[in-house]
Amino acid sequence: MRPPAPWLTGNLIGIVLALQGPAQAGLLLPVLQLMRPQLEAKLTKVCVEKGSAGNGALAAKLQSPCQQLAKPTSACLVEETDATGHSLGVISELIQGQFGSQSELVVKRCLAKMLGLPADSLNEVPLLELATGFNKTKP
Known part of the structure; x- marks a missing residue:
């Protein structure tokens, strides 16, 4: 994933520095939507590559399904x-x-949500363990 445009990064840093205390839900939603x-694009790329x-x-055939998967995944994130x-x-x-750790928490919540589990059910499971579990194939 390429870094955000310099003007966007500058604005993000300005927002970060201007905030005092914890961010309230909804406050930074416009920034998240811009990203x-x-x-x-990054989710699609990783999906196709993996x-x-x-x-x-196979990569050419996976492009469209990966794009379709990336939309709800990014929305969840x-x-x-x-x-x-x-x-x-x-x-x-x-x-x-x-x-x-903040990103990891959000990824775990989305994974739980997409699997139909309670949002906090994967919090105590290491992300690497989750990834390893999904990569194992059954005989």
């Missing part, structure tokens, strides 16, 4: 980031190019 197209494992023909009040933390991590 959603980049998030969808799903095709370097097979060009934005909604959960906003709803949990972790917008400031997630945006700060994105600006720094990091995937930290």
Whole structure:
């Protein structure tokens, strides 16, 4: 994922510095919505790369399904980031190019939501363990 445009980064940093205390839900939603197209593009790219494992023909066939999957996934990530009040933390991590604890919490909440589980049910499970579990195939 390429970094946000310099004007956007400058505005984000200004917002971050202007806020005192925890961010309230809804306050940074417009900023998160601005970042959603980049998030969808990144999710699509990762989906195609992981799903095709370097097979060009398969990559071409996965492009459309991955784009379709990226839309609700990015919407969930934005909604959960906003709803949990972790917008400031997630945006700060994105600006720094990091995937930290705030981002991890939001990803776990979306994964739980997409699997039909209670939102906080995956909080205590390490993300690496979740990824490993999904990559295992049944005999």
